[in-house]
Amino acid sequence: MGRGIYIIRRLLLVIPTAIGVTLVTFIMIHLIPGNPAVTMLGIRATPHNVALLDHQWGLDKPLWQQYWLFLIRVVRGNFGESLFYSAPATGIILSASAVTVWLIVYASVISVAIAVPLAVVAALRRDRFADHVVRAIPLVGMGMPSAWVAIMLILGLGIKLHVFPVGGLDPGIFGHISSLFLPSLTLALGIAPVLIRSLRSSLIDAIDAEYVTTARSKGIREYRVLVRHAIRNAIVSSMNILGLQIAWLISGTLVVETIFALPGVGALMVNSIYRRDFPVVQGITFLLAIAVILVNLATDIVHSFLDPRVRFE
């Protein structure tokens, strides 16, 4: 099967998966106790006020009807009105998603920038001092919870040295780059250790491989051997790992968003679950499911470009 047909088939699979995910979310969020009107009204939660809000939000309709209405709206690209903000959920989710996407892309770039040079150094200096140092980093890195790393970065680079803002999101591209640096670095420090390990070991395999020996015997310069032959081949397996890490990041930025006061999807999701803001929760779940599917698909596709042996079946 060709790559094109494979991609189309994978994309079509998104539809049943997304429906399945929204259905499960819908059932679960309605199964857990808690009424958004009661939660929202607090001291004013008189039966009269609660009934008014339930009616206004359509929560007095049968569940299947509410789910059907949700599906119809999704097809039209609309997740309904946020119960908490009385504003379109789509806009609220998209503005939060933008922050999280920035964070994830930025973190991926930084993690690659950290991992590749270190892994190359370790692989070339195998079993020597530099290698031992690089191999120790993942052990230490993975042992540090991101909450702690974040606080240390804030204290050092934010409060002591005033290099970066300690939290919040500054407007504009440069504002984003500066204010998202520490949170992205925090995330990157969480991913980089895994990347370093896998890249180092696959580089070592590649350096020992026969095609590298062949390249060297043809008289190609060592730098070119390394970049064109060894790294390119080694990066294939690490690419998959980075893809998995990104999928994990999409659902795992909450802690960092919280510490750095970033208005991202993680914080919005948790708050919306507590508020029982059904439209927002359903909208976010839907988008997250699609994002994870697409990142996995993109990883496979990139993999196929990097490794021509990959065939789609």
Place this chain on the structure above:
Amino acid sequence: MTDSARETGLPPALSRRSFLRRTAAGGFALSTAGSLASVLAACSGSTSPSSSSGKHTGGDLVFARIADPQTIDPSAAIDTESIWTCLLMYECLYTVTSNGHGTKPWLATGYELSSDQRTWTFHLRPDINFSDGSPLTSQDVKFTLERSMKGPNAYILSAVDGIDTPAADTVVVHTTHPWGPLLGDISMYSNAVLPNNLRGEKDAAFFQNPIGTGPFTLKSWTKGQSLVLTKNPHYWQPGKPHLDTVTFMTVPDSNTRVLQLRGGQADIIEAPPFSSVSNLQATSGIKVDLFPSTAVFFVQMNEKRPQFADMHVRRAISYAIDRNSIVKDVLFGHGQPGASIFSPAWPFYDASTPKLWYDPATAKQELAMSSYPKGFTTTYAVVAGDTVNGSIAQIIQANLKAIGITMNIQSYDPSTLNDLQVKADYDMTPAEATLDIGDPDEDVPAMITLKYGGIDSSYTWYNNAEMLKLTKDAELTVSPTARNSIYAKIQDMAAEQCPLVVLYYAPYAYAQQQTVNGFFVPPTGNYHLEDVTLS
């Protein structure tokens, strides 16, 4: 209390604040547990004020708050962030005094009460314009009150049966009975004045770009992130506001707020953790204020459970709890042990109300007089991640064990806990009440009367006919002296019967840069930022 208490210690039942702060705690406290606060505070560092122009007018005040406002429609507001934001944009005829004990004229110059005490005639200040430059008239007030009577806060005007506008500067409010709390009710945020008929716009369109008489108007609102107010050029108080803009940032995590203050990114932060207060006070360039508040923290007990329907059990619990250790160990000393349902910041507070303080021997005697002399097993429900109420629960657990009551602690998410309370499916749970007006009638019916305040005696189902009668008498009495003695009886009776076991009163904590001047918070919490300057 510690900051997470401000965030999370709030009650499931009585106020919307509770939910918001709890949400903040539930979602966020887990990431940076309380102890980090002290690490942060202990690490010294210089702060760079965000405004160093040296001028006393102008500037942008950056204010980091716990939660996002839910709405900027005053009639629909329930959570504190919405309320306090609305009151900077729209104003009431009367407002609470700075000690919280009464009301003072604001958009009105005064009132006359008819001899049958059922007709209140208010005179508007002559010099008031809306933020679009048009004058305030009695039509605007009539429209506002009638609109508010259709919203979720309608109960506050339940005694009003008609509003007349005999002249452009005169509003007449008729009540069904003589109504003591009326001035307080008029000062309720939900009655903050909007232009007549919302200038012909629908709600959604109007609140995109709202018009009010307040010192500030809305500039922008990015939901979940920030809300920016800008100076109202037509404001009626001469020379005010001093600031050009106010930027409210939503920063749910308490430790992050402290970091933003220390890093110079915020000028004022709401609710720094109490554990960090002394360290912040010692930091140069930063000051901390603990403003007395109307917040009362108590334990609700579900009287649909036979144990708690027994008054001796409730009294035994009150005598068993060591409130001093709660204040000392959990609130780091920044609170006041309390046993009365009225805090000293409430109007009509009676200092002579008997207090069922910590006294294990008397607690055992009370339990012996109950139907459960050998004790029983019960459950205390808290919100997961709420470190303050979690710690308090452990102190109460140990206290109750000493008199023979076995108390298990169970954690829930906030909405679930709310649901359990509404369905009377819980034993004990912590809660909070606060006042928004200078009159206790905002909360008393909800706290201790059944089927009258809307939430069945704070979901305790405590039912006492005399308490209900006293509550209504206090409403139907206009004379403050007479009301004072009725509320004294209510406080005594609540102390004696313990429908709620009150634990403590806690202040509103705010930390600011030294460059912020004139920031003051009355016990009702609504700060007047028109008085603030940056140096």
